[in-house]
Amino acid sequence: MVLDAVNSVGGIVMPRLLEALGVECVKLNCEPTGQFAHNPEPLPSHLTDLCSRVASEKADLGIAVDPDVDRLALVCEDGSFFGEEYTLVSVADYVLSRRPGPTVSNLSSSRALRDVTEAHGCTYTASAVGEVNVTTEMKRTGAVIGGEGNGGVIVPDLHYGRDALIGTALFLSSLVRSGKKVTEVRAGLPQYVISKNRIELSDRSLIEKILEEIKKRYASERITDIDGVKIDFDREKMWVHLRKSNTEPIIRVYSEAADEASAEKVAAEVMDIARKIIG
Structure with a gap:
């Protein structure tokens, strides 16, 4: 896979995680200089180099994190953007398949999380916008996973905060267990x-x-x-x-x-x- 850590702290912690998981990693912008190689928002328009590199390397996946490693964006094996709204949706689908329970995202996040949650026979709740509002609602409902549509994944078993490290580990676990390509995973989720x-x-x-x-x-x-x-x-x-x-x-x-x-x-x-x- 190819990793873009935008020359911030992700360049230190993400390669260590991937090495521990046995993942071969091509590093892009992983020198933790603090001099961002591009706009640090992990949006499609800022990740064109990553998308191109995934395709040219024939990698299985591309991953981008923001400077404080709390947002996770994914790139499919063909170089197409997975969609930041779908980071949480795909990880939640995997978590719910192994541990059913409530989910939470904010009002401005994709309906796809609600669809996936209900497909697993569980309950979805929407909170006001903002990480603190999401986590408050997660605590109230006993949610097993939640987050925001900006690539923020929150897993209370780890801590009540967005975390690209746990998001990456869970997505890779789901990918291995499913045996699917990333494009196939994306195609299998509700389309909005x-x-x-x-x-x-x-x-x-x-x-x-x-x-x-x-x-x-x-x-x-x-x-x-x-x-x-x-x-x-x-x-x-x-x-x-x-x-x-x-x-x-x-x-x-x-x-x-x-x-x-x-x-x-x-x-x-x-x-x-x-x-x-x-x-």
């Missing part, structure tokens, strides 16, 4: 697409008015308002989440559906309602 948009405002006082109007318009759907407003369209298996920023005069609009067009459409609908209020 998330769209991320934003509404900019000059008047922050309009935010609550917009959120209240959205709740009224979609009152017939399942609404969660513990952190902004999330509308779940359960029949269509899609959702849209509006959440105000604490630092900027904006509302973040995340939506998810089975295809990009549907995710964009539901986002456009709520954004149109907001713009009419803004004027």
